[in-house]
Amino acid sequence: MGALDIETLVPAIVAADFKTLEPHLLTLEKHLTLRTYIAGYDLSDADKKVWSALRNNKVAIGLIRKGQFASVTRWFNHIEQAHPEVKEEAVPKPNKNKGGANYNIPLPNAENGVVTRFPPEPSGYMHIGHTKAALLNDYFANEAFDGKMILRFDDTNPSKEKQEYQDSIVEDTKNLGVKIDRITHTSDYFKEIYEHAQKLIKSGNAYADDTEPEIQKEDRMNRRASKCRDRPAEESLAMLEEMKNGTELGRKHCIRARIQFDSSNGAMRDPIIYRFPNWADKAPAPHHRTGWEWNIYPTYDFACPIVDSLEGVTHALRTTEYADRNEQYHWFLNALDIRRVNLWEFSRINFIRTFLSKRKLSKVVDSGKVSGWDDPRMPTVRGILRRGLTTAALREFMVKQGPSRNIVNMDWHALWATNKRILDPVVPRFTAIEKQxxxxxxxxxxxxxxxxxxxxxxxxxxxxxxxxxxxxxxxxxxxxxxxxxxxxxxxxxxxxxxxxxxxxxxxxxxxxxxxxxxxxxxxxxxxxxxxxxxxENPDLLEVELWDFDYLITKDSLDPEDNLDDFLNPKTESMSLALCDPTVKELKAGEFLQLERKGYFRVDKAAGEGPEGRAVLFKVPAGGK
Known part of the structure; x- marks a missing residue:
């Protein structure tokens, strides 16, 4: 391939979006296949211009980081590592606070750096509702700013948490293309959090309470002070020690922050900050990381601001459902006199005919309604990726939702339409004939x-x-x-x-x-x-074509709804088809379009499915 038209290519890359960028990257990919530099055998002006253009296009950076264009990724990383001066000379990455933003998402107080965190609880598999938080944190840390992102597991409730869930979240987050700078756990800081509880008690900002749970609940609802509220600090410290040791006396207590029992904000009415696990009908079991070292655990609301401060988080992104607790978050930082953290809110995202309750999702898995957590009908990350959603489509869709503060039920069609737009220019076409x-x-x-x-x-x-x-x-x-x-x-x-x-x-x-x-x-x-x-051809490939429907028949389940009453009786269908022999070249995870049938993802390649068949999952196209 000859010389590139740099004067045309560079402005085209700068102005390109998801839809128009790919042809330019394909051109660059072909040019760089056997080259170290764009022109000649050393760094040239062409390398500098193209590198800078790619670096300043957030879509391009995302694709390069994922390695979707292997030669471009190799070249880009080589220029960055071998010629650090290029990064210094390049035009600064567009900051979403300084105009020119593609998504117009403001992030206050970001001029001194950005460190975000994604803090899932390892109590279930990651689902579509979690992806917005993961991708927005990644977007701010790694695309909008040259920052860092922490994946932190909020493992403060051993009655629900498992290593299996933690491992799956790490894998799913990476599969989403999220760049993780480090993985931490709230349990890494149990000692420090305990010491902060002692500090609160000593300063008169927390106390031990042995009020019966139901009475405590009524007191908080009616804005009444607890009978233990004025307990001397020495006594409360002694009770905290009893709790830590798991004694019979200690088990009657919890520790509550002493904020404002009669506040109009329920989150400020002396919330619990330390408690024993609620095992309910489960037998006590060790924490999956710390074993039996701790008998008591901090609540999320108490641990979160402390660990955010300790880990250097600059911006804690939270859904709007935490809005009432923002005042409490800042109260803990002030009362403990520790480093302040910026809070930034975004709306939770829901989808029609989709339930995200871990209890309900576990039920359909345990009952055999679906084949597992990665079933393509499940709204888990591994389920939707297996169904055929690309990470590029999911990232674009979720980041575009960023500024919204309204909690709405999204239609899946919009997400699948974005997916189709990304697949259409690059997916190979083949033919399949229904065998029946x-x-x-x-x-x-x-x-x-x-x-x-x-x-x-x-x-x-x-x-x-x-x-x-x-x-x-x-x-x-x-x-x-x-x-x-x-x-x-x-x-x-x-x-x-x-x-x-x-x-x-x-x-x-x-x-x-x-x-x-x-x-x-x-x-x-x-x-x-x-x-x-x-x-007619003896080499025709026999394939299974699978299509799927929603698991439930109602757009949105109400809290009182019985899941079994709304489960869709038929949620999958399969037909056998004869297909182009060349489809056998496709590997699991690759995409294709079958003429007049739509887009499919290879779930099992030829030779891997039942009786050696390839298994293809139909990818929704997004049309009504």
């Missing part, structure tokens, strides 16, 4: 002997490659297509030419035979029907 009642039609005027031609896998994108197409005098057609034809009707065999129906008997169903006259001189623009076909 498929008809082997005979073509008069067809080739005397089968022959092959190389055809593009994508009519509009030659970089997708080519496929070998077989032509012969016998072709497979689908029963449903043949039923629409009439004697003497002229129609188009897609990517070949026209044919005329010569022998068709619809008296018996299914139709078994069909005679066609090949009419290549016919005008395909004048035919009403364009039909897919496959030439």
């Amino acid at each position: 009642d498929a008809i082997l039609a005979t073509l008069t005027g067809g080739p005397e002997a089968p022959y092959y031609e190389d055809r593009p896998r994508h009519q509009k994108n030659p970089d997708v490659g080519k496929k070998s197409v077989r032509f012969s005098s016998k072709v497979w057609l689908e029963q449903a297509d043949v039923l629409t034809l009439a004697p003497e009707e002229e129609f188009t065999l897609m990517q070949w030419g026209n044919a005329i129906v010569k022998g068709l008997d619809k008296a018996s169903a299914p139709i078994k035979e069909l005679q066609l006259q090949l009419h290549l001189e016919g005008d395909f623009k004048k035919t009403e029907k364009k039909i897919t076909w496959l030439s």
Whole structure:
């Protein structure tokens, strides 16, 4: 490949978005395949200009970081590492607080650096509702600013948490393309948090309370002070020690912050900051990281601001459901006199006909309604990625929701439409014929002997490659297509030419035979029907085509709804199909489009599925 037109390429990259960037990266990818530098054997002005343009395009940085264009990624990283002066010379990355923002998401007080954190509880698998928090934290730390992001596990409730869940969240976060600078745990700081509780008690800002839980709840609801509120600090400290040791006396107590029992904000009415685990009907078990070292655990509301401060978090992103607790968050920082943290709110995201309750999700898994947490009908990260959602589409969609403060039920169609727009320019096209009642039609005027031609896998994108197409005098057609034809009707065999129906008997169903006259001189623009076909071929690949529906029949479940009353009785369907032999080259996780059938993701490659079949999952297209 010759020299690149840098003067055209650079401004094109700068102005490009998800839809228009890919062709430019493909051009660059081909050019750099066997090159270390864009021009010559050392750093050139062309390298500097293109590197700077890519660095200042947040979409490009995301794709490069994921390695989607291997040669571009290799070149980009080499320039950055071997020529650090380029980074200093480059125009600063656009800051979303300083105008020119693609998403117009403000982040206050970011001029001195940005450190964000994603703090999931390891009590279940990561789902679509969590992805917004993960991706927004990643966006601010690694795209909008040159910051850092912490993945911190809020492991303060051993009755619900498992190592299995923690491992799955790490894997899912990485699969989302999130750049994690370090992984931490609230349990890493149990000693420091305990010492901060002691500090609060000594300063008169916390006390030990042995009020019965129901009475305590009533007191808080009615804005009444606890009978223990004025307990001497020495006594409360002694009770904290009893709690830590797990004594019988200690187990009657909890520790509460002494804020304002009669506040109009319920979160400020002396909240609990230390308690024993609520095992309910479960037998006590050790913490999955600290074992039996601790008998008591801090609440999330108490631990979170402390650990945020200790870890250097500058901006804590929280959903609007925490709005009432923001005042409490800042109270803890002030009362303990520790480093302040900025809070930034975003709305929780829900989707129609989707439930995100861990209890309900566990129920459909345990009951066998789905095959597991990665079932493509599940709203878990691994479920939606397995269904065929790309991380690029999910990232674009979630970041665009960032400024919104309104909690709404989103329609999946919008997300899948974004996904389709990303897949369409780069996904190879193939043909599949439903195997049930498929008809082997005979073509008069067809080739005397089968022959092959190389055809593009994508009519509009030659970089997708080519496929070998077989032509012969016998072709497979689908029963449903043949039923629409009439004697003497002229129609188009897609990517070949026209044919005329010569022998068709619809008296018996299914139709078994069909005679066609090949009419290549016919005008395909004048035919009403364009039909897919496959030439008779012993190498045709048998595949399973799967499609899925929502798990529930109601747009949004109310708290009092019984899940079983709204479970969809039929949520999956499968048909066998004959497919282009070249589909066997595709690996699990790759995408394809089957002409007139839609987009599919390879769940199991040829040879890996039942009886050696490939298993393909249909990817929703986003249409109503």
